[in-house]
Amino acid sequence: MKDILKDILNCTIVVPDLTDRNPNVFYELGVRHSLRNKTIILAQNRSDIPFDLQSYANHKYRWKTKKDLDSFKKRMKSLVNYIEAHPDRPDNPVGDFLGTKEGIEDTIGSISTFIDRFQNQMNIYKKESDMLKSDIEELKNVVSTIPAPKKDLQLRHRFEGVWYSEETDNTLVIKVVNNKIRGCYNYGHNKLIGHYRNTAIVGGILRYEFEWIDKSYAGKGFEKLSKDGKKMSGGWWFSYMNLKYDIAEKHYESVTTPEDLIITKSEFKRRRRKTPKWAEVYFKNIQKSPSYYD
Numbered sequence: 001m002k003d004i005l006k007d008i009l010n011c012t013i014v015v016p017d018l019t020d021r022n023p024n025v026f027y028e029l030g031v032r033h034s035l036r037n038k039t040i041i042l043a044q045n046r047s048d049i050p051f052d053l054q055s056y057a058n059h060k061y062r063w064k065t066k067k068d069l070d071s072f073k074k075r076m077k078s079l080v081n082y083i084e085a086h087p088d089r090p091d092n093p094v095g096d097f098l099g100t101k102e103g104i105e106d107t108i109g110s111i112s113t114f115i116d117r118f119q120n121q122m123n124i125y126k127k128e129s130d131m132l133k134s135d136i137e138e139l140k141n142v143v144s145t146i147p148a149p150k151k152d153l154q155l156r157h158r159f160e161g162v163w164y165s166e167e168t169d170n171t172l173v174i175k176v177v178n179n180k181i182r183g184c185y186n187y188g189h190n191k192l193i194g195h196y197r198n199t200a201i202v203g204g205i206l207r208y209e210f211e212w213i214d215k216s217y218a219g220k221g222f223e224k225l226s227k228d229g230k231k232m233s234g235g236w237w238f239s240y241m242n243l244k245y246d247i248a249e250k251h252y253e254s255v256t257t258p259e260d261l262i263i264t265k266s267e268f269k270r271r272r273r274k275t276p277k278w279a280e281v282y283f284k285n286i287q288k289s290p291s292y293y294d
Contacts (some may be wrong), residue, residue, distance in 0.1 A: 012027055013083060015076075015150040018043040025109050040079050046167065052148050052217070054264060055238050057083065058089050075259035098238060139280055162275060163268035172268060173279040174180045177286055181206065184282040195293055207245050210236065211294060221266065222249055230270045235263035 008014060008031050009169075013109070016029045018041060024039055032039055041058035043049050059075045062068035083091070090096045156176050163172040169188035172197070183196030196208040202225065210238060211218040221236030222245060235252050237243050248263055255261050285292040 004028065005031060009035050013040060013080065015040045015042060018048045019045065029174075031095045037089070037091050037095050038083050038087070039091055040076070040083070052093060055241065059259060071259065074257075078260060085224050155201055155204065155205065157199075158225060159223070159232075162271045162273050162279075163232060164271050165266060165268050167267065169274065171271075173275055175280075175283050177283060178290065180290075181208075182283065182286055183208065184279050185279060186276070190278070192282055195282065197294070202245070205234070205249065208233075211293075220245065220248075221263075223266065223268070224235045232268040232270075235261065235265050237263045274280075 008028055014029075014032050015041070016025050016032075018025060018029070023145055029039070029041070029220060035121055039057070041053060041056065042061055043058070046054070049060075057079050059072070061072045061075070061080065063072065072078040110183070119183045134177055156179075159174050160176060161174060163174065164170070165172070170185055172183055173184040176182075181196070181199040181201070183199070185194055187193040194210055194212040196207040196210055200207050203293060206223045206225075207223070209218070209220050217238070217239040219236055219241075220243070221234060223232040223234040225232055235248060237248065243263070251262060252265075258265055282293075
């Protein structure tokens, strides 16, 4: 075990294969994330990659045909080149939190000070937030009463409905509430997991912020309707990536292969079915109070 840990620490790039979720591989991946950056995650099924790691360097690979192998080699080369070009960029949640470069030696002594400063800053933000909260709520109520232009409102209603993603087993329900597009999804569960808020339609594209109900994940994304209105496609990313909508949308349009995307691709098909009960409860609650889940 000591030799394995030594290799995990000293290897320039570590490539764990999470296919079938081997506990030993997960443990070794956690050790690597705690010590260094430069890790590329592999899996034959995206579901084997934990949700909170899917935005980092990873590849869902196939190997049974020459085409699959060529695609695999191309993607690996692209990821290795990216890592070599950005050696100090964190590629895991631990690195994001600690701000590590090649290890955590230089940060251990300052973690306590960092936490104190962070807590003080958060206290300041909380006071300011409490002062502004009532004003924001009042503005929301005012804005919600302003009627939207007829053409814009018609476009909003085109996004309404029940949508399903086969790849993630995610049911998404979109509805216009108080002239605003709101959405909620279950992400493979038979209950409410997260929702869309702060939505806007720009150039026919639905832009949104998403957040899980338990506040564990948050980020942004966009969706574009097909001409027949039966499909939606786009992408999403976590908040810490600090990616602007226009940059993400241009990147999405310019990339020819999914392996080169820096955001997570999303594809939905419209379903002809009734609104699930968990979604009905969600829309009922925000109809009463737009900030119910904030």
